[in-house]
Each structure stands twice: as structure tokens, then as C-alpha cells.
Amino acid sequence: MSKNAISNSVIRRLPRYYRFLGELENNDYIRISSRELAEKMGLTASQIRQDFNCFGEFGQQGYGYNVSELRTEIGKILGLDSLKPMILLGAGNLGSAIAAHLDFKNRGFELIGIFDANKSLVGKEIGELRVTDIEELEDFCKERSPEAAILCIPKDAAVTEAEILISYGIKAFWNFTHYDLKMAYKDVIVENVHLGDSLTTLSYCINSLDKK
Ligand code: NAI
Numbered sequence: 297m298s299k300n301a302i303s304n305s306v307i308r309r310l311p312r313y314y315r316f317l318g319e320l321e322n323n324d325y326i327r328i329s330s331r332e333l334a335e336k337m338g339l340t341a342s343q344i345r346q347d348f349n350c351f352g353e354f355g356q357q358g359y360g361y362n363v364s365e366l367r368t369e370i371g372k373i374l375g376l377d378s379l380k381p382m383i384l385l386g387a388g389n390l391g392s393a394i395a396a397h398l399d400f401k402n403r404g405f406e407l408i409g410i411f412d413a414n415k416s417l418v419g420k421e422i423g424e425l426r427v428t429d430i431e432e433l434e435d436f437c438k439e440r441s442p443e444a445a446i447l448c449i450p451k452d453a454a455v456t457e458a459e460i461l462i463s464y465g466i467k468a469f470w471n472f473t474h475y476d477l478k479m480a481y482k483d484v485i486v487e488n489v490h491l492g493d494s495l496t497t498l499s500y501c502i503n504s505l506d507k508k
Contacts, residue, residue: 302350302373309347310370312337317367329360379406382470383436384446385457387412387420387427390472391448395422405444409436413453430457437464444468444485451475 316337320328330341330348337344348361351373371377382405384391391410400407410422413430420427428436436442445466447454454475461469468485471477478486 306347306350307373310374313347314367314370314374314376317363317370320363321367325363327360327362333361374404376402376404378404380404380444380468381406381408381440381442382444382446383407383409383411383442383466384448385411385430385461386446386448386450386453387414387417387422388448391446392422394446394448394472395425408440408442411436413449433460434464437461437466442466444470446470447473447475447477449473455480 316333330344333339334341334344348366352369379401382400384395384407387395387410391412395407395410407423407425410425410427411430411433412418412427415429417427418429443466445461445468447458447469449457451474454471454473454477458469458475458477458481462481462484466484469477469487471486471488472490474490477484478488
């Protein structure tokens with residue numbers, strides 16, 4: 297079955313499967329049954345079988361799944377077998393933490409540049425990179441052709457910079473700002489991350505527990 301035919305909800309579960317299968321590999325698992333995997337992941341065996349059936353004949357009756365093969369296949373679907381060049385805008389609190397602590401290469405990306413408008417941050421070392429002046433963005437993009445950008449800048453700056461980045465050929469954004477990029481640009485790929493929304497969901501869960 298082609299990638300395009302896999303539903304969005306299955307795709308959303310794939311990173312967790314991938315991470316879990318990696319842990320199993322590290323613990324020397326060769327194969328695992330859908331039942332055992334379901335128990336470990338807090339899912340049902342039928343959910344797992346349904347999900348994995350979407351992208352191939354991996355399980356065998358009475359044999360289970362080959363952990364390594366399955367992980368490789370999920371990795372391919374997630375595009376982790378090629379590194380997409382990525383840049384980050386905003387080397388403040390959030391941007392610095394992301395650049396310093398995230399393992400981009402294991403997630404299908406290579407962080408190749410960090411940009412900020414604040415001259416006092418230019419040259420600052422973050423991980424393996426140094427912060428570059430945002431004024432050098434155009435030349436950098438012409439030379440290195442990044443495909444994706446992380447936005448860790450104020451909302452107003454994101455409005456301006458997103459338009460510029462798209463004109464430089466950026467087609468995907470990992471957006472931490474409160475600017476609704478997808479509304480403004482229908483054709484770009486946007487993955488929004490809002491830690492606040494996640495925290496609000498936690499509040500809701502506690503609240504609904506209290507009412508039981
Ligand atoms: P910060 O003020 O520490 O960092 C922002 C950085 O962006 C600064 O270094 C500033 O010089 C730089 N900047 C401003 N305009 C720029 C431009 N045009 N080009 C390049 N760099 C520019 O702010 P913080 O806390 O790191 O937050 C950054 C963004 O992330 C904000 O929009 C904030 O609302 C958002 N945020 C989102 C969260 C989420 O869960 N989605 C959580 C925390 C913050």
C-alpha cells in the first residue's frame with residue numbers, strides 16, 4: 297500500500313511505534329507478537345495489527361513481527377532514511393533549547409543553520425552550530441537550500457519571516473509561534489507545536505477525573 301493511503305491517525309501513531317521498537321531492539325528483541333507489543337504499549341492487539349497491515353505483510357501467524365524489519369519499514373514511511381536540511385529562526389529561550397537538545401538526525405532532519413535578529417547572539421555556539429545574523433538568511437538559503445524551518449521567534453516576526461522563507465524555497469515549518477501559518481499558506485506543510493495546549497489538556501483530564 298502506498299504512503300498516501302495510510303490514514304493520518306495511523307501516521308500520528310507511527311513515531312511512538314518507531315520509538316518503542318527501537319527500545320525493543322536495544323533490549324535484543326528479534327521478534328514480538330502483536331499481543332505482547334500491545335501490552336507493552338497500552339494498546340489492543342487488533343489496533344496494532346490493523347495499523348501495521350496498512351503498510352505491508354509484516355506479521356506472521358504464530359511468529360509475530362520482526363522488530364528490526366518493522367522498525368526499518370516504519371522509519372522509511374516516516375522519511376527517516378533521508379536527512380532533510382533544516383534551519384531554525386530564533387535563538388532565544390525556546391530555540392536554544394531545541395537546537396541544543398533535540399536529536400534531529402534520528403528524526404529525519406539535519407539542522408544546518410540557526411538565525412537570530414539580535415546581534416548580541418550572533419556567533420553564540422549552540423550544539424555544533426553558531427548563531428548566524430538573520431541578514432545572511434538569503435545567501436545561506438541560496439547556497440544550502442534548506443527544505444524546512446523551525447520558527448521560535450515572536451508572532452509578528454513570524455508573519456514577516458514566513459513569507460520570506462517561503463520565497464526562498466522553504467516548504468515545511470515546525471511552528472512554535474502562535475501565528476496560524478496554515479491559514480495564510482495553504483500549500484506549505486505545517487506542524488504546529490503548542491506546549492500550552494498539551495498542558496491545558498492535562499488540566500481537562502484532571503478536571504474530568506475530579507467530577508467522576
Ligand atoms: P525569546 O524572546 O527568548 O526568543 C525569541 C528570539 O527570536 C530572540 O532571540 C529574538 O532576537 C529572535 N527574533 C526576533 N525577531 C526575529 C527575526 N525576525 N528573525 C530572527 N530572529 C528573531 O522567546 P522564546 O521564549 O524563545 O519564544 C519564542 C517563540 O516561541 C514565541 O513566539 C513564543 O510565543 C513561542 N513559544 C511557544 C511555545 C509553544 O509551546 N509553542 C512555548 C514557548 C514559547
